[in-house]
Amino acid sequence: MARGNFVIDIQWQHGRLTAARIWSRSGGSCTVRYQEQQVQIRTVPGPILYALRSEAFRYFPLVP
Numbered sequence: 001m002a003r004g005n006f007v008i009d010i011q012w013q014h015g016r017l018t019a020a021r022i023w024s025r026s027g028g029s030c031t032v033r034y035q036e037q038q039v040q041i042r043t044v045p046g047p048i049l050y051a052l053r054s055e056a057f058r059y060f061p062l063v064p
Contacts, residue, residue, distance in 0.1 A: 006030055006043075022050045 002008050005026040011019040024043035
């Protein structure tokens with residue numbers, strides 16, 4: 001559990017971030033930082049997953 005009531009699943013390969021999935025239990029704002037990059041995600045509570053891909057460091061909602 002991460003600060004703000006988020007559940008985070010992170011995938012690494014060779015010491016580099018390859019993907020991260022974020023599930024918000026309460027909704028709200030989530031700031032993700034990796035190296036020199038930062039992305040702000042507005043989340044809603046529930047089973048919508050937000051996925052990050054490190055090559056572009058963009059996110060998109062996933063429906064489980």
